[in-house]
Amino acid sequence: MSVRPVRAPHTTTRRRAPPPVLEVEGLSKRFGKFQALDGVSLRAEPGSVHALLGENGAGKSTLVKCIMGYHQADGGHMRLAGEQLAPKSPREAQALGIGMVYQHFTLVPNMTVCENLVLARATLPLVVDWPKEHAALTSFLTRMPFKIDLDATVRSLSAGEKQKIEILKQLYLESRIVILDEPTSVLTPAEADEVLSMLHGMARAGDISIIIITHKFREVTQFADEVTVLRRGRGVGRGRVGELTTGAMAEMMMGGAIPAEAKGPAAGAAGDVRLGITDLQAADDVGVPALRGVTLHVRAGEIVGIAAIAGNGQEELVEVLAGQRPRSSGLVQISGASFEARRDEMRLRRVRCLPEEPLRNACVATMTVAENMAFRTFDESRYTVLGWLVSQKAISREAVKLVAEYGIRAPSIHTPIGKLSGGNVQRSVLARELEGEVDVLIAANPCMGLDFAAVAEIHARIRTARDRGAAVLLVSADLDEIFALATRILVMSEGRIAFETPIEGAEPAVLGKYMAGHGAHDL
Amino acid sequence: MTETPLGFWGLPLALAGGALRVSAPYLFVSLGECLTEKSGRINLGQEGTLIMGAMSGYGVSYLSGSAWLGVLAAGCVGVVFGGLHAWLCSSRRVNDVAVGIALMLLGIGLAFFLGKPLIQPTAPRLSAIELGSWSHFAPVRAALEINALLLWGVAAAFAMRFFFQRTRWGLLVRIVGEDADAARAMGYDANRVRFLATAAGGFFAGVGGSFLSLYYPGSWSEGLSSGQGLMAVALVIFARWDPVRCLWASLLFGGAGAIGPALQSIGIIGGYNLYATAPYVFTLVIMVATSSARRTIAGQPAELTVAR
Numbered sequence: 001m002s003v004r005p006v007r008a009p010h011t012t013t014r015r016r017a018p019p020p021v022l023e024v025e026g027l028s029k030r031f032g033k034f035q036a037l038d039g040v041s042l043r044a045e046p047g048s049v050h051a052l053l054g055e056n057g058a059g060k061s062t063l064v065k066c067i068m069g070y071h072q073a074d075g076g077h078m079r080l081a082g083e084q085l086a087p088k089s090p091r092e093a094q095a096l097g098i099g100m101v102y103q104h105f106t107l108v109p110n111m112t113v114c115e116n117l118v119l120a121r122a123t124l125p126l127v128v129d130w131p132k133e134h135a136a137l138t139s140f141l142t143r144m145p146f147k148i149d150l151d152a153t154v155r156s157l158s159a160g161e162k163q164k165i166e167i168l169k170q171l172y173l174e175s176r177i178v179i180l181d182e183p184t185s186v187l188t189p190a191e192a193d194e195v196l197s198m199l200h201g202m203a204r205a206g207d208i209s210i211i212i213i214t215h216k217f218r219e220v221t222q223f224a225d226e227v228t229v230l231r232r233g234r235g236v237g238r239g240r241v242g243e244l245t246t247g248a249m250a251e252m253m254m255g256g257a258i259p260a261e262a263k264g265p266a267a268g269a270a271g272d273v274r275l276g277i278t279d280l281q282a283a284d285d286v287g288v289p290a291l292r293g294v295t296l297h298v299r300a301g302e303i304v305g306i307a308a309i310a311g312n313g314q315e316e317l318v319e320v321l322a323g324q325r326p327r328s329s330g331l332v333q334i335s336g337a338s339f340e341a342r343r344d345e346m347r348l349r350r351v352r353c354l355p356e357e358p359l360r361n362a363c364v365a366t367m368t369v370a371e372n373m374a375f376r377t378f379d380e381s382r383y384t385v386l387g388w389l390v391s392q393k394a395i396s397r398e399a400v401k402l403v404a405e406y407g408i409r410a411p412s413i414h415t416p417i418g419k420l421s422g423g424n425v426q427r428s429v430l431a432r433e434l435e436g437e438v439d440v441l442i443a444a445n446p447c448m449g450l451d452f453a454a455v456a457e458i459h460a461r462i463r464t465a466r467d468r469g470a471a472v473l474l475v476s477a478d479l480d481e482i483f484a485l486a487t488r489i490l491v492m493s494e495g496r497i498a499f500e501t502p503i504e505g506a507e508p509a510v511l512g513k514y515m516a517g518h519g520a521h522d523l
Numbered sequence: 524m525t526e527t528p529l530g531f532w533g534l535p536l537a538l539a540g541g542a543l544r545v546s547a548p549y550l551f552v553s554l555g556e557c558l559t560e561k562s563g564r565i566n567l568g569q570e571g572t573l574i575m576g577a578m579s580g581y582g583v584s585y586l587s588g589s590a591w592l593g594v595l596a597a598g599c600v601g602v603v604f605g606g607l608h609a610w611l612c613s614s615r616r617v618n619d620v621a622v623g624i625a626l627m628l629l630g631i632g633l634a635f636f637l638g639k640p641l642i643q644p645t646a647p648r649l650s651a652i653e654l655g656s657w658s659h660f661a662p663v664r665a666a667l668e669i670n671a672l673l674l675w676g677v678a679a680a681f682a683m684r685f686f687f688q689r690t691r692w693g694l695l696v697r698i699v700g701e702d703a704d705a706a707r708a709m710g711y712d713a714n715r716v717r718f719l720a721t722a723a724g725g726f727f728a729g730v731g732g733s734f735l736s737l738y739y740p741g742s743w744s745e746g747l748s749s750g751q752g753l754m755a756v757a758l759v760i761f762a763r764w765d766p767v768r769c770l771w772a773s774l775l776f777g778g779a780g781a782i783g784p785a786l787q788s789i790g791i792i793g794g795y796n797l798y799a800t801a802p803y804v805f806t807l808v809i810m811v812a813t814s815s816a817r818r819t820i821a822g823q824p825a826e827l828t829v830a831r
Binding site (some may be wrong): 089090091094106107108109110111115120122124125127128130 | 821
């Protein structure tokens with residue numbers, strides 16, 4: 001996917017001055033007892049790409065939120081083109097030419113691209129002349145490096161397209177400094193490269209300066225000019241990208257040597273088919289077919305990875321298997337027996353599930369850690385008194401054991417699980433789901449939003465489950481994760497399995513093409 | 524009424540006339556509710572607002588001698604009730620449905636309490652525009668007697684559609700209703716937009732109430748609304764959050780409400796109470812027919828509590 005040389009949105013007739021310098025000096029911010037930022041400094045040169053590296057909770061988001069005016073810093077100061085910068089709100093920052101592309105999309109899904117772009121403007125006319133706006137946007141788009149259908153409803157677009165519109169929006173608003181919060185976390189590798197090299201080109205051309213939050217080293221080394229590394233609210237390193245090795249950056253981030261991820265080999269040959277899915281069909285929330293005949297199988301002792309761009313049916317597949325969504329037709333079998341995802345079947349067939357966004361899909365946020373951990377087992381006789389009264393004692397005992405075993409950091413097992421950090425919620429659910437014998441494990445984006453250490457640990461647990469003979473179906477938006485874990489890769493596109501390959505010889509580029517839905521035509 | 528010279532044609536005529544009369548409160552409440560729901564909140568208190576509007580409209584009309592002043596007063600009471608709902612819901616984790624039910628009961632109770640002295644006296648009523656004066660037939664003339672307030676409602680329906688599609692404020696209401704986070708990211712205050720939308724929605728419901736007490740049936744009594752404010756909420760769903768479709772749906776509901784009186788007017792008296800249930804049955808049928816366990820309704824503002 002090539003990127004055309006980029007011209008600035010508004011420079012068809014005149015050259016613009018370079019973007020202003022943004023300087024941050026000794027910025028501090030405290031939330032209650034928690035020192036989120038502690039004297040962080042940063043300098044974004046005009047027309048450069050500046051990467052902010054750091055683990056979760058290192059203070060990257062707090063820093064950019066201070067720049068954007070979401071938070072007001074307690075100490076230190078910021079300057080834009082030499083002048084004091086202290087925005088009180090994102091609107092004020094936007095008016096000064098600082099814009100942000102958020103990790104979660106800020107587009108309104110039920111509105112069209114055209115409406116979304118017009119809405120983003122600081123001032124709207126009292127009565128909107130849609131034909132005129134449409135024409136103005138069309139001519140704006142002719143100066144942009146990529147094409148987008150203005151009349152498409154945002155809901156119908158892929159994550160990559162949405163991300164592009166978010167960036168487009170910043171250019172449309174004439175932002176000179178664009179801050180991106182993990183912009184590629186929802187994109188395929190090809191989309192990520194396309195978007196990043198486009199941004200890189202715009203910075204090169206002197207149209208914008210970019211600050212990009214990331215924890216992917218590849219993106220830093222390939223697209224950034226300078227890097228600032230944060231750890232626990234402090235700036236622990238900075239420098240030009242060419243002068244730092246990834247090892248050095250990783251050490252700064254982690255504050256020491258990084259734990260190497262044990263990449264255990266696939267344990268022996270795979271066994272019998274544990275999970276068999278035949279011609280499975282199901283509709284999405286608005287009744288449109290999302291699964292259009294999925295057929296696959298997973299054998300005991302293997303991890304089958306499903307790679308797909310968000311919205312191609314993988315969420316619905318996991319929901320059907322977890323019993324959260326009715327199927328319209330098709331067959332699911334566990335060890336040869338029909339499976340309707342009822343509680344008794346899950347228990348009998350030892351099917352466990354690690355859904356994405358576990359706090360929403362697998363927990364009751366207001367119930368305690370101990371109660372959440374007992375969801376699979378509280379009605380088993382060993383956790384009850386007289387066969388029907390729930391035994392708090394047994395539940396607590398079990399929870400204490402799991403908390404220790406899985407290294408879950410919680411103030412107490414009686415803390416509502418919603419109060420825990422994302423990694424600890426994920427560990428709690430993992431502890432519950434992997435407890436005891438597991439025959440089939442369905443995992444969906446099990447590491448989304450977690451830091452290195454937590455990712456390595458969760459991957460190790462999934463491998464252990466596989467080595468103990470579980471059949472694992474892994475749905476992930478992160479190709480690296482699939483390559484790290486899977487023995488076989490399936491690509492899902494538009495509700496069907498579009499491609500299958502063993503891990504040996506699998507090419508990310510080939511997978512990406514099938515993920516984008518045109519593999520069959522292009523290859 | 525006696526046999527008419529129109530014979531069998533009397534029935535559709537009576538139905539149409541009834542629909543025009545009965546539909547106005549539905550129309551106003553559903554427009555108000557449509558505006559509120561577009562901003563992402565459900566206000567079930569509209570039933571209470573409707574009854575408070577009916578009572579206060581009647582009271583002010585009686586005291587001042589001007590029916591239109593009564594309408595205005597009813598609208599203002601609606602603003603207070605809508606504003607109260609929005610204010611209560613503006614805190615985190617306050618459920619709009621629960622607040623709505625509480626306000627509904629408050630409105631009904633308060634209206635009954637304050638309205639006790641208003642049951643006897645006769646207040647000036649809104650006058651009708653006689654569109655049927657060309658006809659010799661009394662039933663035609665009766666059917667085409669239209670209240671000016673209904674015309675305002677029709678105009679408001681089209682104006683509201685324009686508001687949502689073309690104006691800055693209308694778009695703002697829609698963004699807040701579709702995605703409050705996106706609205707915040709754009710620097711808008713979702714709570715304030717919702718406050719204004721709910722208060723304005725209350726105004727419509729209050730005016731709808733004044734129609735009940737000042738035009739049809741045209742007096743204040745405790746059984747005046749009989750749940751029309753709640754049915755209007757169902758109607759908004761049926762109309763898929765489009766003001767102009769609210770207008771058509773109101774006429775349909777009004778027609779259903781007029782079945783009993785219309786049959787009576789051509790001499791069919793048996794089963795009157797059964798026909799009187801038509802709007803409620805209709806509501807149930809519509810809710811069942813337009814709902815699905817498997818999908819969300821197209822057009823539903825994504826921020827509505829029920830959608831989450």
